[in-house]
Amino acid sequence: MVETRKQFHEELDELNADVVHLGALAAEAIHAGTDALLNADLGAVEQVVAADRVLDELTHSIEERTYLLMARQQPMAIDLRTLVSILRVIHEIERTGDLMVNVAKATRRLYPNPLEPRVRGLLDRMREQAAVQLGAAIDAFADRDPAKAASLPDMDDVMDDLQKDLFRAIFATHSTDEATIQRAVQVALVGRYFERMADHAVNVAERVAFMVTGQFRHEEPQAG
Numbered sequence: 001m002v003e004t005r006k007q008f009h010e011e012l013d014e015l016n017a018d019v020v021h022l023g024a025l026a027a028e029a030i031h032a033g034t035d036a037l038l039n040a041d042l043g044a045v046e047q048v049v050a051a052d053r054v055l056d057e058l059t060h061s062i063e064e065r066t067y068l069l070m071a072r073q074q075p076m077a078i079d080l081r082t083l084v085s086i087l088r089v090i091h092e093i094e095r096t097g098d099l100m101v102n103v104a105k106a107t108r109r110l111y112p113n114p115l116e117p118r119v120r121g122l123l124d125r126m127r128e129q130a131a132v133q134l135g136a137a138i139d140a141f142a143d144r145d146p147a148k149a150a151s152l153p154d155m156d157d158v159m160d161d162l163q164k165d166l167f168r169a170i171f172a173t174h175s176t177d178e179a180t181i182q183r184a185v186q187v188a189l190v191g192r193y194f195e196r197m198a199d200h201a202v203n204v205a206e207r208v209a210f211m212v213t214g215q216f217r218h219e220e221p222q223a224g
Contacts, residue, residue: 023138149205
């Protein structure tokens with residue numbers, strides 16, 4: 001029995017490490033995908049798409065090993081919450097990678113027209129905010145720290161404000177020609193992708209809180 005529990009926790013530690021690595025891959029995607037867009041680098045777009053396949057493969061590996069561990073060990077209490085939370089967390093991280101593929105592919109639809117300086121600046125700030133929120137969420141997971149997790153909703157307000165600023169910048173030109181409208185739509189979609197990445201980071205944080213405490217953020221602590 002002791003040896004079985006030791007093996008269980010060794011495998012669980014490997015899963016935790018791989019989740020953190022998955023978060024690092026998603027963070028790399030945030031920077032690489034945004035660089036491709038800001039630099040109108042079509043070659044870099046292909047690299048972002050290829051890197052996402054690696055992220056997907058690791059996600060599937062973690063998922064399969066988590067299910068196997070649950071089936072073999074039938075864990076209870078916090079161990080069960082941890083495995084269930086891992087399944088949810090990796091989904092949120094994988095979606096972040098997918099959203100960055102969408103951001104990178106927007107480079108093709110906007111090419112060869114350059115982004116306006118204010119739009120470029122706002123997208124760069126949204127990139128940094130998305131990376132900061134993802135990093136905070138992954139740190140909270142790695143440290144099993146509900147206090148760090150609780151900071152994410154307030155951080156998300158920054159991304160919401162940046163998205164509003166982006167919309168204002170997009171429509172400040174008041175141009176009505178078809179090409180300008182199509183570019184505005186594409187940039188607005190990119191802003192939405194960043195906003196969704198921030199939401200996924202908040203979701204990760206909520207799963208961390210549940211994993212550690214057994215309660216979701218909107219629930220009141222139970223007496224005793």
